Amino acid sequence: MEDFSKYLGINWTFFLTCCMFWIFSPAEGNNISREVGSPAILHCNIISNSTLNQLTWKMNTVLIFSFRPKESLHKSEEAKRLNINMSESRPYALVIERVQKSHEGNYTCEISTVLGVDECKWELKITEEAVPGNLNKLMIVAAVVVPCVCCLILILALIILYRCHKQHAENCSRTSEMQPEEVIYENCLENDVIRQQHGYIQPLPFTRSRRGGVQY
Known part of the structure; x- marks a missing residue:
């Protein structure tokens, strides 16, 4: 006893x-919370020494950006409607100037190389x-x-x-x-x-x- x-x-x-x-x-590091009207930057924290074949950004499984080397960046209508851009100074990062409730959701950065596919996930929460x-x-x-x-x-x-x-x-x-x-x-x-x-x-x-x- x-x-x-x-x-x-x-x-x-x-x-x-x-x-x-x-x-x-x-x-956790991949969870981010922002107030309405504030900026938000989502980095694609993937380090790869191999050759990049394709990079995509998805919001709630919906494709918003697609990029291939030596090709122009493809921006979907959903990204245009939500005013989401890709940063030129920060490689592969998503930039939202003024977040709104419609920006809330899960974002996935997916990189495809000759060695395989790797991804980085973010969860963006918007508060009043x-x-x-x-x-x-x-x-x-x-x-x-x-x-x-x-x-x-x-x-x-x-x-x-x-x-x-x-x-x-x-x-x-x-x-x-x-x-x-x-x-x-x-x-x-x-x-x-x-x-x-x-x-x-x-x-x-x-x-x-x-x-x-x-x-x-």
């Missing part, structure tokens, strides 16, 4: 560490313009809620450990109370066996009668 309590304590410590890491960890008052309220709520949740988890872990320790102590006390009775019972059995082996017979008790005789 003691080993189980230690194991449970280690698991709860690991769980709390993971929770704290998840709460305060930054977002933040109001200073609402932003401050959200920060205050987050600052209050996160510590409270962590404290509740810690309290639950301590309660479980306390109950396990208490149950272990009760089991130990019950075991210590039962041991003397078992020892006394075993000693009585051993004495009976020894008496039988030596042929010892316990004399019958006798009493003296009122008339002066001995009565068995």
Whole structure:
């Protein structure tokens, strides 16, 4: 039971560490969030030493750009409608001057070479313009809620450990109370066996009668 309590304590410590890491960890590198009206640049982070055959950009599986060496860049009607361009200073990067809700989605840069095909994925999320008052309220709520949740988890872990320790102590006390009775019972059995082996017979008790005789 003691080993189980230690194991449970280690698991709860690991769980709390993971929770704290998840709460305060930054977002993944291929996820990008922008406010409405702000610019966004999506890089094609693929390094290849082989000869480029073709490069394509897709938005939600819809082709928006296609490029081949020594050929002109193909720009789809969807890219024109959304006003999405490819950067000349940053190789193969998508540039959106002022993002809107319609730009939200999954973007994939796919490069084809003689060695095979490689791709880079982005997820673009568009948020509304933040109001200073609402932003401050959200920060205050987050600052209050996160510590409270962590404290509740810690309290639950301590309660479980306390109950396990208490149950272990009760089991130990019950075991210590039962041991003397078992020892006394075993000693009585051993004495009976020894008496039988030596042929010892316990004399019958006798009493003296009122008339002066001995009565068995």
